[in-house]
Amino acid sequence: LKKMSLSSSWYLKKLPDLSNATNLEELDLRACQNLVELPSSFSCLHKLKYLNMMGCRRLKEVPPHINLKSLELVNMYGCSRLKSFPDISTNISSLDISYTDVEELPESMTMWSRLRTLEIYKSRNLKIVTHVPLNLTYLDLSETRIDKIPDDIKNVHGLQILFLGGCRKLASLPELPGS
Known part of the structure; x- marks a missing residue:
């Protein structure tokens, strides 16, 4: 099967x-x-x-x-x-956990070298993103409760699309990548 x-x-x-x-x-x-x-x-x-x-x-x-x-x-x-998403694979290239109750991302996610697409749209319990996987090309954090973007986003050189609309608690943006 x-x-x-x-x-x-x-x-x-x-x-x-x-x-x-x-x-x-x-x-x-x-x-x-x-x-x-x-x-x-x-x-x-x-x-x-x-x-x-x-x-x-x-x-x-x-x-x-x-x-x-x-x-x-x-x-x-x-x-x-769904309140948490565990470390189930380091080979994930696309992860969509939009419209969930996920509160935080696995710390190991920064080591997921194949992750290109990360969608967390309208996950209203997400308040903190501590690190961003370096190989992302697409990141959607729209309508989450994050108040800041990690400084290491400037090192995500392949990032082409970043959605942050409706992040009402977002107070500032760090330096963004030049990709």
């Missing part, structure tokens, strides 16, 4: 044991509105590249300490009860 879509399975509350799905590369759980948790066997999905959990409104957490080395694209847009 390489691809599995359970999208719009509105009444699905939890996933089965996934420890035998070791070849799974794509998992689409979009709009599984009642999905509450991910099984600990999620850590067995070593070949998983694409995870779409957009609109899983009741999901509160992603299991910590799952190291999904192949994971590249993660969409958790609209997981409105």
